[in-house]
Amino acid sequence: MTSTPHHQPILDSPYVLDLFAGPGGLDVAAHVLDVPSLGIEWDRSACLTRYAAGLDTLHADVSAIRREAFESLPPEINVLAGGPPCQTYSVAGSGVGRKALDEVKGYIERLMAGDSDEKIDKELQKLSDPRTALVLEPLRYAIQATRSPNRGHRPYDVIVLEQVPAVQALWAHYALVLKNIGLPDGTKYQVKVGVLDTETYGVPQTRSRAVLIARRVGLGEPFLPEPTHQAYEAKGWNRGNGEAAALTHQPSLDEEITPEPVTRRGKSGGPLPWVSMRMALPGRRKPFLVRSNYGSSGHPGRRGVRTDQQPAATVTGRISRFVVFEHLDENVVYEGPRFSMNEAGMLQSFPPAYPWSGTAQAQQVGNAVPPLFGAHLLSAALGLPVPDPEALREPWVPATEEERAKLRSQGCGAADDCTARCPRPEDQAPPRSVSQKKKLSAG
Structure with missing residues (x-):
């Protein structure tokens, strides 16, 4: 599953776009590697944490940015990363997760074949849980990059994705189409997919993640990061x-x-x-x-x-x-x-004194990519040296009030508050199930 290749940078100036960025796990990883990043996150509290940490952020819906503001993204971005929400892909229970996986595989093939966004968006609105469609967003961003005049129609060089192990089948399908079919403009990628255990990379917790690392053809064969620590075995x-x-x-x-x-x-x-x-x-x-x-x-x-x-x-x-x-x-x-x-x-391997802010902080922590694990993923994807864990043991220096105001002005539109362009909190609650609706109507 892993290899021991020679580390050699494949990009002169990597710049990461972090979709579904959360409180900043992957951005902290990029910071440790001295790689700039921009995160898109729609949860208000997670954005407050990001501003406090000094991370470049757009408080926005990932899908809305792709549809309405893709041309405003920095054209220098050449690395696409993220972990879409996974709640609807659980393989436990009634089999709804498997049905969702099969549906999404069909949409992946249609997107690669060049079906229009408008047609697919209309069909996606019929899904019982709209979060099911979010796992398509990395692929849709990859396609949109090739259609962007602001970028000169240049595809992303590297793609890095991670999620719970149940999503491995979907990443495998991503890999199949990226390698064999390619994006609608003909761009193809070499891809590696696997399930990795975070404790084998020095993270002080047992956590398994399905990962995908893709490099555009011509940038060398990708590889999964080599473990630096032993796997945990229950005593x-x-x-x-x-x-x-x-x-x-x-x-x-x-x-x-x-x-x-x-x-x-x-x-x-x-x-x-x-x-x-x-x-x-x-x-x-x-x-x-x-x-x-x-x-x-x-x-x-x-x-x-x-x-x-x-x-x-x-x-x-x-x-x-x-x-x-x-x-x-x-x-x-x-x-x-x-x-x-x-x-x-x-x-989670965040540095001490990381400035957790807003509400639902425990949920922010739990949803985050462990920064040390993220650093291993990015370093492998970009051909950089293995990250030094000591860099994450130093207390984090939070942003000044002036820096936070500037970041929030860029991310929300105002220095001290959200604006009309920010996602509404009421739109962020997951849809109620049929049984929940019946209980409410009965009450």
């Missing part, structure tokens, strides 16, 4: 033994807790051990246990209680509900403070 203590058994694997209470330095390779030259919560959160001075109430990426061995010497379970919007237990003595624990948003962000 006997979290296979049903619970908190009591986990205690026996805790360090002594007087053992000093300091983060171990993360280097490129272990002593033997192989991958390093995975990064634990203890290493990621040096501010937690006492040994601790964490109890989550769900599995991680479909692996039963990753659910339940974990010690601070293990990676976190997948960080989602429920991270604030994780119960954290601390030691009173060798055999007694008590419920301690839950993870702060700063700590939750650090478990």
Whole structure:
């Protein structure tokens, strides 16, 4: 699945357009690699976080920008990236997710064949959940780039996409058409698709992601990033033994807790051990246990209680509900403070002091691309050296009030508020299911 190619930059001046940018995980990754980026995000609170972090942002609907303002995007952008919303692609339950995947594959083929946007948009309006259509947006942006006079009809050189493992089948179909059919103007790409585990790239949590890396033909064969850390393997203590058994694997209470330095390779030259919560959160001075109430990426061995010497379970919007237990003595624990948003962000590999802002901050953290993982994806896609994780251990320097005002003027249209061009909050709620509508009408 991976290779060990020589790292050689394939672009003189990479510039990333980050679709569905969230609070900035992929943009922080680009920052670490010294690559400029512009994010498009429609959630107001996520945009407030981005402004506070000093990230170039458009507070807008990705689809609306493509239809109405594509020519206003910087023509220098040559890397398309993002992770479209995935809620409608779950393969669990009644099979609706599989039906959605099959529908979208048909639309992909029609877009590549040159069907008109107007015709396809009209049909997409009939979908039961409009978010289903959003996974088409990266492809539609790639096509639009070739039709843009402002860009000189120049296609994107690189495409980087990531989502939950259930979307791998869709990325595989993307790859098939990008390689064999090409965009309507004839542009073709070499593509790699796979499912990667974030802990194997130094992120202190277990999280599996389906990824796609594509390079325009002529820019060299793409490759998936080589793991730098070992994969997490569940130990006997979290296979049903619970908190009591986990205690026996805790360090002594007087053992000093300091983060171990993360280097490129272990002593033997192989991958390093995975990064634990203890290493990621040096501010937690006492040994601790964490109890989550769900599995991680479909692996039963990753659910339940974990010690601070293990990676976190997948960080989602429920991270604030994780119960954290601390030691009173060798055999007694008590419920301690839950993870702060700063700590939750650090478990996602965000730098300390990242300026989480607005509401639903836990959801912002859980929805974000882990920056260290994103940096590995971008570095592989662009032929850059493997990112240094130490760059994400330094506290983030937030934007000044003047810088925030300037970013918001560009992103929202006003220095201190949203404007009519910004998405309305009421348009951001997912559509109600039929059963929900019946309950409301009955109430």
